[in-house]
Amino acid sequence: MLLVHGFASDGHTDWITTGWPSALTAAGRAVLVPDLPGHGSSPASSGSLGAKAVCAELTRLVGELSEVDVVGYSLGARLAWELPAQAPVRRLVLAGVSPFEPFGAVDVEAALAFADGGKAPADPLTAMIAHMITAPGRNPAALARCIEDLRSEPFAPAAGAVTVPTRFVAGADDPISQGIETLVDLVPGADLVRVPGDHGGALRSPEFKAAVLEFLK
Numbered sequence: 001m002l003l004v005h006g007f008a009s010d011g012h013t014d015w016i017t018t019g020w021p022s023a024l025t026a027a028g029r030a031v032l033v034p035d036l037p038g039h040g041s042s043p044a045s046s047g048s049l050g051a052k053a054v055c056a057e058l059t060r061l062v063g064e065l066s067e068v069d070v071v072g073y074s075l076g077a078r079l080a081w082e083l084p085a086q087a088p089v090r091r092l093v094l095a096g097v098s099p100f101e102p103f104g105a106v107d108v109e110a111a112l113a114f115a116d117g118g119k120a121p122a123d124p125l126t127a128m129i130a131h132m133i134t135a136p137g138r139n140p141a142a143l144a145r146c147i148e149d150l151r152s153e154p155f156a157p158a159a160g161a162v163t164v165p166t167r168f169v170a171g172a173d174d175p176i177s178q179g180i181e182t183l184v185d186l187v188p189g190a191d192l193v194r195v196p197g198d199h200g201g202a203l204r205s206p207e208f209k210a211a212v213l214e215f216l217k
Contacts, residue, residue, distance in 0.1 A: 010036075015033050018204050023213065058083060070092050073096045078102075112144050159186045161186070167193060169192070
């Protein structure tokens with residue numbers, strides 16, 4: 001199992017504190033929980049932090065396995081969308097994912113100014129991102145680079161890009177996942193499970209774990 005966390009988070013926060021490794025190992029699964037570059041304990045490389053480079057790192061992590069099931073949340077799901085084309089993915093769960101490029105409208109300079117002690121950005125999206133990249137333990141400069149590099153390679157999902165068995169999961173009150181049905185329609189045989197909660201609540205819900213474990217049987 002490969003668990004891929006969201007933006008401005010890390011593997012420990014998204015997966016370990018929410019009990020995912022223990023639930024999966026109890027089901028007989030070995031689990032990989034990496035930190036994406038620029039997140040958690042993983043330093044930002046001198047190269048690109050865009051989707052292609054990060055997916056190449058994830059592919060190297062699992063490339064010697066005969067097969068791997070992948071669960072991605074939020075940014076992790078956006079990255080995991082790319083993995084079946086380059087890694088031995090057996091089944092795929094994409095949760096909390098937006099069908100649109102989420103970083104295109106972010107004012108990175110305003111977010112970094114806030115990180116340097118400036119005023120909160122007036123734009124709600126930029127203000128949200130500014131608070132995310134300045135949370136305790138975060139590296140604002142590295143995360144700002146992530147935003148710049150990710151939006152230079154906009155998410156552009158296409159029919160036929162994912163052909164492995166896929167389940168989508170979305171919180172019933174999660175605005176980030178609004179429009180996720182358009183992604184489901186692009187993947188043959190995919191289904192969508194709604195679970196309670198907003199963006200953070202859905203990740204922590206027992207219904208999310210249950211939906212994943214049932215799908216991976």
